[in-house]
Amino acid sequence: EPEVTQTPSHQVTQMGQEVILRCVPISNHLYFYWYRQILGQKVEFLVSFYNNEISEKSEIFDDQFSVERPDGSNFTLKIRSTKLEDSAMYFCASKRWGRDNEKLFFGSGTQLSVL
Amino acid sequence: DAKTTQPPSMDCAEGRAANLPCNHSTISGNEYVYWYRQIHSQGPQYIIHGLKNNETNEMASLIITEDRKSSTLILPHATLRDTAVYYCIVSLRDDKIIFGKGTRLHILP
Numbered sequence: 001e002p003e004v005t006q007t008p009s010h011q012v013t014q015m016g017q018e019v020i021l022r023c024v025p026i027s028n029h030l031y032f033y034w035y036r037q038i039l040g041q042k043v044e045f046l047v048s049f050y051n052n053e054i055s056e057k058s059e060i061f062d063d064q065f066s067v068e069r070p071d072g073s074n075f076t077l078k079i080r081s082t083k084l085e086d087s088a089m090y091f092c093a094s095k096r097w098g099r100d101n102e103k104l105f106f107g108s109g110t111q112l113s114v115l
Numbered sequence: 116d117a118k119t120t121q122p123p124s125m126d127c128a129e130g131r132a133a134n135l136p137c138n139h140s141t142i143s144g145n146e147y148v149y150w151y152r153q154i155h156s157q158g159p160q161y162i163i164h165g166l167k168n169n170e171t172n173e174m175a176s177l178i179i180t181e182d183r184k185s186s187t188l189i190l191p192h193a194t195l196r197d198t199a200v201y202y203c204i205v206s207l208r209d210d211k212i213i214f215g216k217g218t219r220l221h222i223l224p
Contacts, residue, residue: 004158033211043159043202043214056211091158104151104212106158 002026004107006092012113013082021077021110023092031095032075033104034067036060036088043091049075082114118142118205124219133190135218137203140184147208148179150188152199159202159214162188198222 005024013019025032034046048055049067066078075094079086092107120138127133139148150162163170163177165186170177176189190197202217 035214037156042216043153045211045213048211089156093158103161103164104159106160108158109156111156 002105004092004094004105006090006107006110008110009108010111010113012115015084015114016081019079019082019112021079021090021092021112023075023077023107024073025075025092025094026096026105027073029094029096029105031055031097032067032069033093033095034077035091035093035106037091037109038085038088046077079112082112084114087112087114118146119203119215121201121203121215121218123216124221126221126223127190127193128223129195130192133188133193133197133220133222135188135190135201135203135220136185137188138185139203139205142183142205145207146205148177148183148186149204149206149212150175150177151202151204151212151214153202153217154196154199162201193220193222195222195224 007022032049035043036046037043045058047057047061047067064080068076089109089111091109093104095104118139147164147166149164151159152162153159163172163175165177165179179186198221200217200219202214204212206212
């Protein structure tokens with residue numbers, strides 16, 4: 001089965017530093033998402049992305065966050081100035097198209113630790 | 116803000132059918148019922164979804180009541196690898212998936 005690939009699997013950074021989390025969605029998918037999960041808590045929606053723009057974002061996705069699809073295959077999440085509370089597992093997901101019952105495929109996640 | 120209610124945890128003996136209930140009494144006519152699971156800290160994995168009719172695939176069966184106010188996910192022959200958190204989610208077909216707390220299913224040897 002096709003997979004969503006995320007790199008790196010673990011990222012350690014200092015508070016205040018910028019970090020970029022990378023994802024390669026499944027090749028014929030058009031809808032892309034970022035979710036995060038703080039240890040012991042729910043999986044939380046961050047942002048959805050379609051046609052090279054943000055479709056929807058949650059309250060968590062403030063000005064410190066941005067997403068980009070720089071080259072037609074990668075989908076990145078940037079955190080401009082990391083905070084301790086950004087420490088979490090970040091999941092990328094993709095879906096073939098929106099107006100159908102296509103399932104959401106998730107990557108295995110990037111564990112971000114902010115020190 | 117969850118649209119679904121699930122028991123926080125359940126046990127099931129290995130080899131038996133695991134029946135996971137979900138209440139969604141406020142579901143609207145065009146909302147689907149989706150089930151995902153998360154094994155340990157891996158990414159969530161799609162299991163099955165349905166609108167009105169019962170559905171079956173290679174992983175599970177989904178039974179939706181006639182009034183659509185509740186559903187049951189059935190894992191017909193549970194194995195230790197089915198130990199996971201199972202999420203019942205109600206959503207429009209082209210909307211984002213919002214996760215609740217789910218049911219932590221323990222498969223007992």
